[in-house]
Amino acid sequence: MEQSTKKRSSQVGFTLVEIMIVVAMIGLLASFGYSSYAQIQSQGTDSKRKTDLGQVKSSLELYYSVKNQYPASITWGSPVWLEGAYTYMKPVPQDPKFGLGSQPNYCYTTSGSPPSSYTLYANLENSNDKDIKTTATCLGKNYNYYITSPF
16 A cells, blocks of 8 residues: 555656646747737827827817917927917827937928918837828928828
8 A cells, every 4th residue: 555655646746848838838828918918009009199199180270270370389298388378288298108308209390481281290100000101201200190280
């Protein structure tokens, strides 16, 4: 009886090969999960960029209705955009991946004197996004998404 107990206790547990296979499978599953997470995160960030530019567009149209021209510039990331008695935006958005003090990933240009049209630019991360457009340049930097003034 004693021998069978010894034999049995020496066979309990996993071999090194079995443990290595399980660790490799966990690593493989984790890499698939990370790639899916990264793609979903870039889609969310791109959605925020589109929303930001849409809000700025609305503020620019409000500005135009009051002043009959567009502003010469926008300060991205500022806590408030006011002129005179009007608050046009609070706060002015900035790219979700760039903090204050770093180079903004949004761009704004105007044309005409006084400014009568504008273009807002951003870079989208997800290369499969249906809204990506041909590359456009703003202040020497290339962008793949932009919104122009309605007129």
